[in-house]
Amino acid sequence: MAGMSPSERRLQKELMSLMKEPPPGVSVDVDLAEQNLLQWIVHMEGVTGTLYEGESFQLQFKFTNKYPFDSPEVTFIGNNIPVHPHVYSNGHICLSILTDDWSPALSVQSVCLSIVSMLSSCKEKKRPSDNAFYVKTCSKNPKKTKWWYHDDSV
Amino acid sequence: MSEKFELSSEQTHQEGQINQDELILQQQRQIQQEISESTPLVGELEAISSLNAEYSSDEVYLQKIKDLASKYNYGYIEKLLSNKDEFKTFYTLAENSKSSLVELGFPQFTVEDFYDTFMEVLKRISDMPTLEDSKRELHQLFNEQGYSDYMVVYLRLLTSGQLQREKDFYSCFIEGDRTVIDFCHQEVEPMYKESDHIHIMAACSAMNTGVRVVYMDRGNNKQVTEHDLPEGSTPYVHLLYRPGHYDILYPN
Structure with missing residues (x-):
C-alpha cells in the first residue's frame, strides 16, 4: 500500500472489509471500485419481511481525497429508486449522517447499515412531500443541499 | 422571440431557487477556508497583552484582560x-x-x-x-x-x-x-x-x-469567570474562552 494517500489507504481498507464481511443483503462492485477508488457502486437487497422485500437497489458512493473528513456523496442510481419518504425520485437521500452528522469514525459499511435500517423501518411507500419541487431545483450533488432533518422515526 | 425570453426568465427563476442553498454553503466554505488559510492550527506563544490590541475599543474586555494579565502569563510550560x-x-x-x-x-x-x-x-x-x-x-x-x-x-x-x-x-x-x-x-x-x-x-x-476555563465574555463583572472542570479537580491545562474559540493559557 506504499505510495497511497491517507484517503486511498483508508478506502482500500474499507473495500477489503466490505468484500470479506458485507452486511446482509449488501455487496460492493469490487472491480469497479478497484478501477477507481473514489467511486463505488453498492448493490442492496430489500430486507425480507419489509415493504422492500424482493426489490434490489444500487447506491453510488463518491469520495474526495479528503475522505474520511469529508463525508461521501451517496445517492441511489439506476432504474429502481426506492419509494420512501426520505428518498427523492432523483436518488437523493435525506439522512443526517451523510452531511451534518457525518463523523470520520463512520464508514461505507455504517452508511449502508443506516440506509438498510431506514428502508426497513418504513411503514408506507411514498415520496417526500416536496419531491416535485426538490427534484426540479436541486443541485446534482445532494451534499450541496442544506437539509432539514425532522423525522427520525422512518 | 417572446417565447424565448419567457423560457430564459423561467430558467433564471429556477436557478435562483437552486442557488439559495448552494450560496449559503459556498459562503460558509469560503469563510472557513479564509480562516484556515490565514491562521496556523496551533499558533505561537504570545503575551497576554496582545489581547489588548484586539479589544482596544471595548472597556469591559479591557478590564478583564487586566485581571487576566495579573494571573496568567504565556510561558514555556508543557507539564505533561x-x-x-x-x-x-x-x-x-x-x-x-x-x-x-x-x-x-x-x-x-x-x-x-x-x-x-x-x-x-x-x-x-x-x-x-x-x-x-x-x-x-x-x-x-x-x-x-x-x-x-x-x-x-x-x-x-x-x-x-x-x-x-x-x-x-x-x-x-x-x-x-x-x-x-x-x-x-x-x-x-x-x-x-x-x-x-x-x-x-x-x-x-x-x-x-482537570482543566480550568477562564471565560472572557461581555458579562458585566470586572473580573473573568473561572470554572474548574470537572469540579474540584486540580487544573492541569488552563484555557481562555472567548466566544467561539479557546486559547491555552500558561500560568505564571
Whole structure:
C-alpha cells in the first residue's frame, strides 16, 4: 500500500472489509471500485419481511481525497429508486449522517447499515412531500443541499 | 422571440431557487477556508497583552484582560512533557483506550486508524532527546492537518466514549429531548462542532485530568469567570474562552 494517500489507504481498507464481511443483503462492485477508488457502486437487497422485500437497489458512493473528513456523496442510481419518504425520485437521500452528522469514525459499511435500517423501518411507500419541487431545483450533488432533518422515526 | 425570453426568465427563476442553498454553503466554505488559510492550527506563544490590541475599543474586555494579565502569563510550560511519570501514566491510559471504545460498540475498524496515529504522535514526542525537541515536535505535528485531524477525531471519540460510559450522569446536562447517544452522534463525534462545558468535562475525565476555563465574555463583572472542570479537580491545562474559540493559557 506504499505510495497511497491517507484517503486511498483508508478506502482500500474499507473495500477489503466490505468484500470479506458485507452486511446482509449488501455487496460492493469490487472491480469497479478497484478501477477507481473514489467511486463505488453498492448493490442492496430489500430486507425480507419489509415493504422492500424482493426489490434490489444500487447506491453510488463518491469520495474526495479528503475522505474520511469529508463525508461521501451517496445517492441511489439506476432504474429502481426506492419509494420512501426520505428518498427523492432523483436518488437523493435525506439522512443526517451523510452531511451534518457525518463523523470520520463512520464508514461505507455504517452508511449502508443506516440506509438498510431506514428502508426497513418504513411503514408506507411514498415520496417526500416536496419531491416535485426538490427534484426540479436541486443541485446534482445532494451534499450541496442544506437539509432539514425532522423525522427520525422512518 | 417572446417565447424565448419567457423560457430564459423561467430558467433564471429556477436557478435562483437552486442557488439559495448552494450560496449559503459556498459562503460558509469560503469563510472557513479564509480562516484556515490565514491562521496556523496551533499558533505561537504570545503575551497576554496582545489581547489588548484586539479589544482596544471595548472597556469591559479591557478590564478583564487586566485581571487576566495579573494571573496568567504565556510561558514555556508543557507539564505533561516535563514530568516523565505523568507522561507514562497518560501513555498507558491512551494505550488501553482503544479496547474500551471497541467494547462500547465503536467500530474497531475505523477507531484503529485514529488510535494508531494518536499513539504514533505520543511516541514521537516522547522519543525526542530533549524537552525542547519534544515541544517543537508536538507543535509541528499539531500544525500538520493530516496529524491534527486524526488527533482531534480520536479525542472526540474518547470524549464520546466517556459520555456514553457515564450516560446517567451526563444526561442531566443535555438540553432538549436528546439522549446522550444522540448528543454524541450529533455534537461530539462529527468534526468542527464546538466544544461546550460538557465536552470538556467528559474529555477531562476520559483522560483523568482537570482543566480550568477562564471565560472572557461581555458579562458585566470586572473580573473573568473561572470554572474548574470537572469540579474540584486540580487544573492541569488552563484555557481562555472567548466566544467561539479557546486559547491555552500558561500560568505564571
